[in-house]
Amino acid sequence: MSDDTVKFLLPEDRIPRAWYNIMADFPEPMAPVLHPGTGRPIEPDDLAPLFPMACIAQEVSTEREIEIPEPVREIYKQWRPSPLFRARRLERALDTPARIYYKYEGVSPSGSHKPNTAVAQAFYNREEGVKRLTTETGAGQWGSSLAFAGQIFGLEVDVYMVKVSYHQKPYRRALMEACGARCVPSPSTETAAGRAILEADPDSNGALGIAISEAVEMAAQRDDTKYALGSVLNHVMIHQSVIGLEALEQMEMAGDAPDVVIACAGGGSNFAGLVTPFLGRKIKGEMSPRVVAVEPAACPTLTRGRFAYDFGDTAHLTPLVKMHTLGASFMPPGFHAGGLRYHGMGPMVSHMLHLGLIEAVSHHQLGCFEAGVTFARTEGIVPAPESTHAVKEAVDEALRCKAEGTARAILFNLSGHGHFDMQAYTDFFDGKLEDRDYDQAILDRAFDALPRVAAE
Amino acid sequence: MSDDTVKFLLPEDRIPRAWYNIMADFPEPMAPVLHPGTGRPIEPDDLAPLFPMACIAQEVSTEREIEIPEPVREIYKQWRPSPLFRARRLERALDTPARIYYKYEGVSPSGSHKPNTAVAQAFYNREEGVKRLTTETGAGQWGSSLAFAGQIFGLEVDVYMVKVSYHQKPYRRALMEACGARCVPSPSTETAAGRAILEADPDSNGALGIAISEAVEMAAQRDDTKYALGSVLNHVMIHQSVIGLEALEQMEMAGDAPDVVIACAGGGSNFAGLVTPFLGRKIKGEMSPRVVAVEPAACPTLTRGRFAYDFGDTAHLTPLVKMHTLGASFMPPGFHAGGLRYHGMGPMVSHMLHLGLIEAVSHHQLGCFEAGVTFARTEGIVPAPESTHAVKEAVDEALRCKAEGTARAILFNLSGHGHFDMQAYTDFFDGKLEDRDYDQAILDRAFDALPRVAAE
Numbered sequence: 075m076s077d078d079t080v081k082f083l084l085p086e087d088r089i090p091r092a093w094y095n096i097m098a099d100f101p102e103p104m105a106p107v108l109h110p111g112t113g114r115p116i117e118p119d120d121l122a123p124l125f126p127m128a129c130i131a132q133e134v135s136t137e138r139e140i141e142i143p144e145p146v147r148e149i150y151k152q153w154r155p156s157p158l159f160r161a162r163r164l165e166r167a168l169d170t171p172a173r174i175y176y177k178y179e180g181v182s183p184s185g186s187h188k189p190n191t192a193v194a195q196a197f198y199n200r201e202e203g204v205k206r207l208t209t210e211t212g213a214g215q216w217g218s219s220l221a222f223a224g225q226i227f228g229l230e231v232d233v234y235m236v237k238v239s240y241h242q243k244p245y246r247r248a249l250m251e252a253c254g255a256r257c258v259p260s261p262s263t264e265t266a267a268g269r270a271i272l273e274a275d276p277d278s279n280g281a282l283g284i285a286i287s288e289a290v291e292m293a294a295q296r297d298d299t300k301y302a303l304g305s306v307l308n309h310v311m312i313h314q315s316v317i318g319l320e321a322l323e324q325m326e327m328a329g330d331a332p333d334v335v336i337a338c339a340g341g342g343s344n345f346a347g348l349v350t351p352f353l354g355r356k357i358k359g360e361m362s363p364r365v366v367a368v369e370p371a372a373c374p375t376l377t378r379g380r381f382a383y384d385f386g387d388t389a390h391l392t393p394l395v396k397m398h399t400l401g402a403s404f405m406p407p408g409f410h411a412g413g414l415r416y417h418g419m420g421p422m423v424s425h426m427l428h429l430g431l432i433e434a435v436s437h438h439q440l441g442c443f444e445a446g447v448t449f450a451r452t453e454g455i456v457p458a459p460e461s462t463h464a465v466k467e468a469v470d471e472a473l474r475c476k477a478e479g480t481a482r483a484i485l486f487n488l489s490g491h492g493h494f495d496m497q498a499y500t501d502f503f504d505g506k507l508e509d510r511d512y513d514q515a516i517l518d519r520a521f522d523a524l525p526r527v528a529a530e
Numbered sequence: 531m532s533d534d535t536v537k538f539l540l541p542e543d544r545i546p547r548a549w550y551n552i553m554a555d556f557p558e559p560m561a562p563v564l565h566p567g568t569g570r571p572i573e574p575d576d577l578a579p580l581f582p583m584a585c586i587a588q589e590v591s592t593e594r595e596i597e598i599p600e601p602v603r604e605i606y607k608q609w610r611p612s613p614l615f616r617a618r619r620l621e622r623a624l625d626t627p628a629r630i631y632y633k634y635e636g637v638s639p640s641g642s643h644k645p646n647t648a649v650a651q652a653f654y655n656r657e658e659g660v661k662r663l664t665t666e667t668g669a670g671q672w673g674s675s676l677a678f679a680g681q682i683f684g685l686e687v688d689v690y691m692v693k694v695s696y697h698q699k700p701y702r703r704a705l706m707e708a709c710g711a712r713c714v715p716s717p718s719t720e721t722a723a724g725r726a727i728l729e730a731d732p733d734s735n736g737a738l739g740i741a742i743s744e745a746v747e748m749a750a751q752r753d754d755t756k757y758a759l760g761s762v763l764n765h766v767m768i769h770q771s772v773i774g775l776e777a778l779e780q781m782e783m784a785g786d787a788p789d790v791v792i793a794c795a796g797g798g799s800n801f802a803g804l805v806t807p808f809l810g811r812k813i814k815g816e817m818s819p820r821v822v823a824v825e826p827a828a829c830p831t832l833t834r835g836r837f838a839y840d841f842g843d844t845a846h847l848t849p850l851v852k853m854h855t856l857g858a859s860f861m862p863p864g865f866h867a868g869g870l871r872y873h874g875m876g877p878m879v880s881h882m883l884h885l886g887l888i889e890a891v892s893h894h895q896l897g898c899f900e901a902g903v904t905f906a907r908t909e910g911i912v913p914a915p916e917s918t919h920a921v922k923e924a925v926d927e928a929l930r931c932k933a934e935g936t937a938r939a940i941l942f943n944l945s946g947h948g949h950f951d952m953q954a955y956t957d958f959f960d961g962k963l964e965d966r967d968y969d970q971a972i973l974d975r976a977f978d979a980l981p982r983v984a985a986e
Contacts, residue, residue: 079542079607080608081607083542085539086535086537086539152536163682225907225908226910244952247956248955248956248959252902252903252907253906253912254906254907446708450708450709451681451709451710453608454681455639456705456709493705493949494949494952496700496704499704500701500703500704503707
């Protein structure tokens with residue numbers, strides 16, 4: 075590699091053969107998932123109506139390496155190994171001594187890291203005889219990834235899309251339909267949950283919590299149908315570890331090692347995907363990078379939330395998981411990084427923070443978009459609004475290096491491109507975006523609604 | 531390579547070191563470009579106010595290989611060599627014995643082949659002391675590519691965007707602004723041409739011809755400013771030859787040779803880019819693929835146009851070039867493949883058809899979108915509306931193979947993704963698109979307006 079090399083690309087045969095499961099290396103195990111009725115740890119059979127057994131097994135696995143099925147690796151080959159770039163033009167623009175690297179997951183067919191798990195989940199479902207997958211989507215990135223994966227393995231995909239998004243974001247819907255999914259505005263008349271909402275309010279705009287209820291209801295009702303989730307759960311985090319496993323090798327190709335590893339975190343899957351392989355090395359004492367999760371100040375689960383048992387959805391249909399949460403009743407405002415608008419944080423990522431393995435920071439959206447534009451103008455890629463949070467922290471870190479006169483190596487995850495999010499950039503340019511903070515009193519009220527769990 | 535290999539990726543050091551110029555190998559030379567006033571061949575100095583000398587020299591070069599400047603190759607490394615894929619899932623869906631390959635140019639920062647020439651043009655302009663580039667854009671793909679390239683080399687980029695598109699396609703505009711360009715709705719008050727139009731019609735929606743006039747006027751007026759064009763001209767075609775040069779090597783990696791090479795053609799640059807290296811081999815007798823240009827039936831320059839001298843713009847400001855044309859007064863309807871809405875065809879591509887080196891077919895947009903959706907549902911990539919024309923012809927050819935029971939190898943150029951064209955897919959799904967044919971009488975009227983040139 076010359077000094078001018080900007081792209082580090084692995085050959086196809088270096089797509090990992092096994093995912094990495096950090097649960098094998100945690101110094102203390104994660105808290106069990108609890109049944110909301112009994113308050114006792116749930117059994118695999120409790121989840122069987124919703125998920126294939128292979129994913130349920132991964133959910134509680136302590137195997138360090140989980141073999142990637144060959145048909146999944148075959149599909150990965152379409153865009154993996156994804157490139158790792160040295161952001162030399164960004165470095166020059168910031169006039170920083172820091173070395174900035176980014177792993178770029180926007181090269182996937184749907185433009186983000188989501189297909190890494192969508193393909194695996196679709197494969198396992200097909201193997202277990204499932205004919206149809208249901209899911210919910212807000213912005214649509216996950217919906218289009220599952221649509222892509224479902225088509226490949228011959229599964230129907232029904233996406234319950236929050237009605238207001240369905241109408242406001244017709245291009246996301248068109249993308250899902252172009253990829254073969256059926257996209258249903260939620261609340262719909264297809265489910266009891268949807269009908270109940272419509273009866274009370276025929277003009278309901280919907281909400282992610284309602285869409286989840288509809289998707290779960292449809293999956294639970296039919297034997298040939300299961301439900302797929304794009305983040306939060308452990309098996310999703312495990313599937314995403316391909317990102318970090320490749321990045322480890324690519325940093326070696328670059329002859330460098332990161333001093334800081336950064337990713338944005340909403341449910342936590344692109345974050346866990348990049349950082350867990352590095353944390354595995356850190357736990358073994360082989361490297362010692364700082365690892366930083368970046369979240370929006372308008373939905374500050376890691377920086378201002380409680381580490382407590384809570385429901386995963388607003389309708390309280392899911393099991394109870396121990397996570398950093400603002401409370402299932404917390405309604406984040408309508409800011410543009412839709413993928414980061416979740417009241418909780420994936421339990422695996424929450425556990426990492428609890429153990430002190432990672433740090434968390436929050437940023438306001440205006441600063442994030444500004445960093446995103448700086449990135450677009452130097453590196454030529456328009457980041458997804460979610461990914462701008464990682465860009466912002468990487469830029470700040472590079473500027474700290476400049477102020478200190480130190481030359482750290484910074485690695486961040488550019489989890490997706492912003493091609494379907496140009497309205498956000500338009501609003502930013504037009505000065506229509508605002509930052510949003512919370513009085514502690516508002517958060518405290520949401521905390522008061524947290525469920526009381528015997529196990530705590 | 532195993533039989534299952536679907537992606538053929540060259541290492542970075544296989545980015546070509548020289549572009550291929552088919553003008554060196556044409557059995558008869560292209561007709562000269564004429565000055566519209568004198569009817570005599572134009573001199574390089576006539577073009578100097580608009581283009582850098584390096585590009586003007588390439589315009590008439592008969593050198594077979596034109597060295598790619600190292601700073602341009604450096605930028606190419608961000609996305610080049612672009613992948614060549616075997617479309618196995620599409621083959622299975624069509625149940626065809628054909629082997630279908632596609633070269634994918636959508637991996638570039640702006641999502642199409644356009645940066646291949648934008649980067650080269652920006653470099654040459656910077657080398658010759660230019661500070662600012664002007665251009666026009668309809669849909670915005672070219673504008674965003676030049677914005678990207680201009681930023682890299684420290685050039686300001688002013689894009690005159692047809693006013694109706696400026697308002698109807700705010701996401702394209704946001705993309706250009708995110709990449710650092712100034713985007714001006716045309717007609718504007720910045721130019722004499724724009725002011726004249728606005729005086730006559732304050733509510734003018736603009737047109738590509740007007741935007742060209744504005745961009746050319748601004749470039750001609752200022753010493754530090756030049757004009758950049760994204761297709762049609764010979765130097766643009768030459769820059770795009772990196773596509774075919776890589777594809778030649780990748781087909782060798784695949785252990786295969788194309789029997790048919792297909793690309794869509796509007797101005798002709800993605801077509802020439804893919805096919806000229808194959809045609810060079812064909813002229814030398816080293817291979818004998820059929821080479822097919824695909825155009826929209828609603829703008830049938832190659833299949834129904836005349837091979838004659840004509841103006842490149844509706845305002846008759848450009849020199850006269852010999853090309854397949856529907857007449858500069860022909861106004862194509864507002865179909866969705868905006869990049870294929872040009873009354874003429876690049877002179878180099880026109881010359882290929884004139885010499886019998888290539889064939890041309892036209893397709894209606896409904897069939898093209900249908901093929902595009904089939905492609906998205908199998909290969910996972912939503913093609914740009916322009917690119918669906920190549921997909922349609924490849925699918926038809928594969929179905930002919932099936933009917934004949936022959937197993938030909940088909941290679942086509944997937945020149946870009948459709949992420950910024952989802953309105954077109956939405957309209958297609960909603961049944962709002964129509965096909966459009968022309969009575970010969972309409973075309974004949976446009977032909978009557980062709981300039982009479984002494985040299986003919």
